[in-house]
Amino acid sequence: MTKTMIRDFSQTKAMFQMPADMIYLDGNSLGPLPRAAAARIADCVTREWGEMVITGWNRAGWMAQPTTYADRIGRLIGAEPGHIVLGDTLSVKVYQALAAALDLVPDRRVILTDSGNFPSDIYMAEGLIRSLDRGYELRVVAPEDVADHIDSDLAVLMLTQVDYRTGRMHDMAALTQKAHDAGAIAIWDLAHSAGALPVDVAGCGADFAVGCTYKYLNGGPGAPAFIYVAPRHIARCQPALSGWLGHAAPFAFEPGYRPGTGIERMRVGTPPVLQLAALDAALNIWDQVDLHDIRAASVALTDQFIAGIEASCPMLILASPRDPAARGSQVSFRFADGYAAMQACIAQGVVGDFRAPDIMRFGFTPLFIDAGDVARAVAIIAKVMNDRLWDRAEFQQKAAVT
Amino acid sequence: MTKTMIRDFSQTKAMFQMPADMIYLDGNSLGPLPRAAAARIADCVTREWGEMVITGWNRAGWMAQPTTYADRIGRLIGAEPGHIVLGDTLSVKVYQALAAALDLVPDRRVILTDSGNFPSDIYMAEGLIRSLDRGYELRVVAPEDVADHIDSDLAVLMLTQVDYRTGRMHDMAALTQKAHDAGAIAIWDLAHSAGALPVDVAGCGADFAVGCTYKYLNGGPGAPAFIYVAPRHIARCQPALSGWLGHAAPFAFEPGYRPGTGIERMRVGTPPVLQLAALDAALNIWDQVDLHDIRAASVALTDQFIAGIEASCPMLILASPRDPAARGSQVSFRFADGYAAMQACIAQGVVGDFRAPDIMRFGFTPLFIDAGDVARAVAIIAKVMNDRLWDRAEFQQKAAVT
Known part of the structure; x- marks a missing residue:
């Protein structure tokens, strides 16, 4: 800094x-409007889009923002630089994380979450389970009972750290450790954590983390989501949503998909440039606290x-x-x-x-x-x-x- | 009008x-910047986000824009009102369309596309096929050979109407008819059609159509995508990306997913409000031509x-x-x-x-x-x-x- x-x-x-x-x-x-966002967005609109048009992807840095801005969020949640990327909505990022996580434990069929998880996380898991049609079971237990349900059947523990209704907070380090001891993967939704309290995804050993940027981070209505993948897993993550901007060489327009070498592979489509401009202004404040x-x-x-x-x-x-x-x-x-x-x-x-x-x-x-x-x-x-x-x-x- | x-x-x-x-x-x-977009976006930022904050979802109409704005695009592509919705990126919309289409022909395993399709469409299909692991085959043929490869094995014909490299245009009505005659489903990517030429998805009998809004429609960098589902199919579409805003009652926060009654079920997460403001200004021009x-x-x-x-x-x-x-x-x-x-x-x-x-x-x-x-x-x-x-x-x- x-x-x-x-x-x-x-x-x-x-x-x-x-x-x-x-x-x-x-x-x-x-989150409310950071005063500086108005000028930052206006500049993005009239100077970047208006004057640069297509060349803005390089000249204004639009193409790189999903990773460079994400690293500023990474500082707030304890992510290793270069292992977090912005894009899409939180629901889509949950889907990507869960699909990749299930691939990492191919012999197990249980996904554990709690009734305090945000419904969309549960809905996306339901949809993925239905699509895969491979006998996955989603177990939904009371928040306080999660630890007791982590056993050797478990494929993935998928939790939101802070309950959206009650504000109850899980012990992320302890539950992640318990999941790992049971041979499972832990996905953490940080929607109500990022910008709310110190988080240490790397220190906790979290396998995946996702979150949104329009709540505590003040990125504005419709601001993009983020996804973190622990460095030890990224090379084995075959993205379920294998979009061109997650390709190793997006602009080579190759006939077949090759995932990018790192967290870039969790990108899907074109980044939301105007939303990223707003987020940039919001992160300028976060960079200082x-x-x-x-x-x-x-x-x-x-x-x-x-x-x-x-x-x-x-x-x-x-x-x-x-x-x-x-x-x-x-x-x-x-x-x-x-x-x-x-x-x-x-x-x-x-x-x-x-x-x-x-x-x-x-x-x-x-x-x-x-x-x-x-x-x-x-x-x-x-x-x-x-x-x-x-x-x-x-x-x-x-x-x-x- | x-x-x-x-x-x-x-x-x-x-x-x-x-x-x-x-x-x-x-x-x-x-597309370049519509002059009116600068003021529309500034108003969205300072008055809507700045003054209304959370109440903007209702008071500024943010929550409804993905359907109301989509219908204005619907006029340009011949979609029945109420059967098109905005959101996410085109790659994600391709994934949703293909996943839903495959569900409609459960006994077939061939997806046909052409080598002139945009790579991301092909990549998303590859990823879906890999995830489903159910023996789907993606056949990629030369654009001029597509018609000859439509046979009774075909589950889904997935094409971009206008080739992104050559500008070659498929005969959408004829190929859709041929796909239907073979018992298959047709998905049309209108990335290079919407706003470029008259399209009549309903008249052609297209089953699904998707497209982006940042090209000919001038919605700006990162503008959202759209998806159209033919009215005859929507009730049977089980969304693969079953996010909360596609739920029948998103704000009831029910424990299980129930799809919305119509095209709303193809929504996933929070709409990109700033991008939608830009698109609104762009569509004000389209509304008049x-x-x-x-x-x-x-x-x-x-x-x-x-x-x-x-x-x-x-x-x-x-x-x-x-x-x-x-x-x-x-x-x-x-x-x-x-x-x-x-x-x-x-x-x-x-x-x-x-x-x-x-x-x-x-x-x-x-x-x-x-x-x-x-x-x-x-x-x-x-x-x-x-x-x-x-x-x-x-x-x-x-x-x-x-």
Whole structure:
């Protein structure tokens, strides 16, 4: 890192455009706009696309960005440089990782995940299992029971480190070790980890890791996903999605597929250049912060929030682990009428989100949320809950997307 | 269509930002910037993402754009409204189409394509065949021999309508009919057709069609792909890439996958919102033109180009069909030192591209290229070729991306 690291997050807070009169506790779903992104994207559009047109692939560096930008994310998750690449969506990256992982343990048929995994990860596994039609079994157990189900039948352990509903965090190092001891492969989805807390995929021995960049990383709506493959596996990974940009020589237009030598083989098609420009601006902020500082601030904010809500809103039942060491960077509460309650909070300027059936979810993102925001959010939520502002017809109707 | 249709393409030409001193004959590889895109993208960034943040999924309509924008492309390719959707890259859409097509003919094992298909289509088929491990065979024949290889063994005919190197165009209606007569399924890649010429996927009876939006459609670098599934098939398509946004109720977060009722099931993950904003601006132009007008202008431009080059550059051998009815909207010439020659043309301001081993390729896009451009391009190319400007060391070095 050549840049000076920022330790005072009031500096990073000023780098984001935050909507007026809004306390945004949903950066775990979609990060806000880094102010510098507007100019970076405009430059990509008018100068790169507009003036360079096709030559932008080389002259503006578009073709290389999926690997060069990915390495900046790699620093945040402990990936060895050159072993992570951006592209596609997280669901597609899950598919690639699982297909490659199953190839590595051809004599086993069990995939283990937990009921707290994001549904799309489970859906993609279902689809792959159906397509392969080779007797694979997807075992879905409760998060706390995962360790007990790792045995010598297991082909692949596929987990999201931080539960999207509760914020419960798996012990990535211990579960990976246990999977390896059983002869299995471990895939980690870092959707709610990357940019939320320090991750060390290499140190944990993770075999594959995937994640998205539009949540804590603030890459913007539709930002691409990433995939990490441990260096020891890459040469044996035959990509299921063997697209031309994963070919050893994409522009030779050879008649047959030859995978690229390294992580490049996990590329598929044309990179999303405009989304990458936005991500570049977001990563310029991440390049200047240390995840340990982020984690310390996050724990302080989540602890403050839990204490504040529990002191003022007895009807809200904590759904997240009380122990910060077992918790990601979000806090969830259960409330039977949680959908309406969250709509009422949003109407009052506190933006979190709702996850069925009864979870009110709040994300804490120290880059742009501070203790004053948390205190104000607690006061507003307390008013919504104690004055029953949610018990109005306008908040009771269910939207398609929340 | 509520808008007045534009028949005079000098009006559309003014809607594009063209680099100074450049005749851009590469819109078949990456379309230029529609001037209105800059403001549309900036609005998406600063107002939608910046002010709405997470609420943009509903309030700005992001979640619906993959289908609503797709229907505007559907008009250009003759798709029934509601049966086309945007997302991912073309390679991924090829994979989805082929996986679903193979499911429809479970007792057959042959996939037929031609050597003029874009390599990524072939690579994706290879990867799918390898994953399925069920004895599928990919037969690759010469473009002109395709019809003779359609027989009762055939499961899927998978072709790109317009050859990316030569511009040779298949008879989509006839080959589809022949495939159907043989009991096979037809998948058409419209990468070099959509926006280049009138296409009628419904009228031809195509079973699946896929394409990209960054070439003739001018959606920008990294613009998403599209997939069309004939209405008669969609209910039986079990998506191989069964992501959450293809689920019947994505935000119910159900534990198991249930495909959406229609084309929505071919969605996978989060849509690329910034890319879709760019595409929206590009489609605002397409909404106002008739493909039959485009085709007439395109044929005139390509005829003019062929005549001009053949009259002035005897060393260039026409690689495209001379009959415009058998040709897409590009013209290719063979030349042994074609890479260097194209570099020299580009240095002189005529931008086409090179495709191995010896193809100099020029795309003709009436929205922003006119007869005057073609006359100027011919004069420059003639100078490059006859003065042997390409025979300089600076043009002989091969770049990674051209």
